[in-house]
Amino acid sequence: MKRRQFNKLVTGLAAGVCISALSTFSAQAADPFKVGFVYVGPVGDHGWSYQHDQGRKSVEAEFGDKVQTTYVENVAEGADAQRVIYNLAKTGHDLIFTTSFGFMNPTLKVAKQFPDVVFEHATGYKTAKNMGTYISTTFEGRYVAGYVASQVTKSNKIGYIASFPIPEVIRDINAVQLALNEYNPEAELKIIWVNSWFDPGKEADAANAMMDQGVDVILQHTDSPAAMQAAERRGAYAVGQASDMSSFGPNAHLLSVVDEWGPHYINTVKAVMDGTWKPKANVEGMKEGAIVIPGFNKSIPAEVVTHAEVLIAGIKDGSVYPFAGPIKNKAGEVVVAEGERMSYEELEKMNWYVEGISSDIPK
C-alpha cells in the first residue's frame, strides 16, 4: 500500500498535478456509511469544486457520525480518474460522487467492477444499474439574472463573460437573451469569450474592456470573482457565478446564481442508506433547491425584486419556463413553436443562438 501511494505520488508529480491533488480528508467515526467525492479542481477555486465541497460539508452536518466523507481534489479527467475512483471503491466507500463531465467513462468502468457500490456522476448522460447522474439547471437562475439585468441597466448594454462554446454555456447565454427579449428588447448583449474557466486576470480584463464600451451590468460563466471586483471598482453591476460572490462587490453584486449540491447529496445518501436509491438521471433546479439566489442588491427597485421573486416562484411551480416557445433563432426562424417546450435533452445539445444576439458562436 505504501508503495502504491508512493507510485501515485510520483505519477501525480509527473503529470504536473500539484501536491495537494493527493491530499484526502477523512472524518473519524465508528463503522460509518462512507461517501467519497472526486473533484476535478481544487476545493479552493471558490467556484465549481468549492461548491461541491460545500455540499459534502452539508452531508457531514446532516448525518454527523453516521457518515464518513472522503474527497480527492485536482483529479485529472481520464485514466488517472479511474484509479482514484477505483481506490475509493476498494477502500469501502458505499457511495461515490464524481463531479466532472470527463469522469463519466472512468466512473462507468469502476461501477461495473463494484456492483455493490453506488455511483453518481455529475453532468454526464451514461447510467448503469448502480450508477446515476445529476445535473442542475443553471439556466433558470440565469434567466432571473437576465431579467434583473434588463431592468437595472442604464446604458442598455449588458456584458457576458463566457468560457468555452459548449452547449451548457450557449444555453445559459440564450436564457439571458430570452429574458432581455421579453423584458427589455432594447438591451444589447455583448459576449466576450475568454477561453478559460478560470483566469482571474483575464476575466478582470474582459470586464474592464466591456465597461470601457459602456456595459454597466456584467454576467459571467467563468469561475473567479475578478469581474465582480472590477465592476465594484468602476461602479457597475455584476452577477455572481456558482457561489455567493457578494463579499467581492458589496455595491456591484446584483445577485448570485449559486449551485447548492447539498440537498441532492443529502437526499442521495439517505436513499442509499434506506435502500430506496434507484439509478436515474436527476435534473434539479430551483424547485429542488439545487439552484439558489441567496439575496438581491438593496439598490434594485422593489418592484424588480418582487417580479424576480414571482419569476422564481413560477420556475419552481413550472408556470415559467425560459425555453418555452415561441423561440426564434438568430436568423429569425421559429425553432420552438408556440406552446412547445424544449426538453432537457434538447437543451443539452443546444448549439445555436436565439434571436437578438448579434455575434456568432465561435467555431
Next chain:
Amino acid sequence: MDIDLITNILYAMIRTGTPLLIVALGELVCEKSGVLNLGQEGMMLMGAVVGFIVTLLSGSLLLGFILAMVAGVLMSLIFGLITMELSANQVATGLALTIFGTGLSAFVGSEFVGKPIEGLDPVFIPVLTDLPIIGRMLFGQDLVVYLSFILFGAVYWFINYSRPGLILKAVGENPHAANAIGLPVFKTRYLAIIFGGAMAGLAGGYLSLAYTPLWAENMTAGRGWIALALVVFASWKAERVLLGAWLFGLASILHLVFQGLGFSVSPNLLAMLPYLATVVVLVILSSNQTRSRLVAPMSLGNPFHARG
C-alpha cells in the same frame, strides 16, 4: 474607435503587461548570469499567496508587497541551493520549483480563498494624467506600474552600462574564464537568482494585491511561462523585454475589445493574437542570426563546478 477607447486600451495594455514585464526582467538578469530558472510560475504563486495573506491580516499593502518579494526570494534560494551547491540540472529543478510552488501556495492559501481585500489604487500624477491618449497609460497607473518603469530603467542601465553588469554577463558567458580572472561566479549567480525570485514575488503580489485583489489557486494562469518565453524571444535584451511584455498586453486586450465591439472574427483566432504578435515581432527583431547568437548567454543552463 474613439479617443476614449484608445486611451482605455493603452491604459489596460500597460496594466496587463506589467506583471509579465516584472517577472521577465528578473528572469533576464538571472539568465544573463547563465542560470535558467523555470520556476517563475511557482515563485509568482508563492509571492501572490504570501502577499495576499499578509495584507489581509495586517491591512498593509506595503508589507504585503515586501513579504511577497521575500517569499519569491526564499523560493529562489531553494532553487539556488539545489542547482549551485548540488549542481543539479537547472531545467529539472526549475520545473520542480514550479510544481512545488503551485502545491504549496494552494496549501498555504486554502483558508484565504473567497476573502476580499482593498486592492492597490491608482495614483494620478497631476496634470500629466489629463494628457490626451497617453495620459492615463503612463501617469494614471498604480505605484507598482511606476515601479516597473523604474525597474526597467535600472535593469537596462545595469546590464548595458554598469561594471557589475559586465561581471554578470562575463559569468553568464563563460564562468570558468570569469572564475580564472577572479570574478565571484557563485556570488554573482546567487544574487541574480535572488533578484529573479524577488521580481517573481513582486509580480505575484501585483496579481493578488492590485490586478485582481483576491487569492485563488493557480491564479497566475501561466503568466510565468509567458514571461520565460518573452526573455528568449527578446533575445536577452531589456528593451525588447519591455516591448514584448507591452505588446503581449496590447494583444490580450485587443482580443477582448474586438469581441465586445462585435467584430466577426473567431475569438479563438483572436486569443492566439497575443502569442502570435509577440513572437512574430520579436523574431523579426532577432532575425539577424549572428547577432542573436552573440546575445544569448553562452553558458545558459550549465552548472558551474569549480569553487571560486
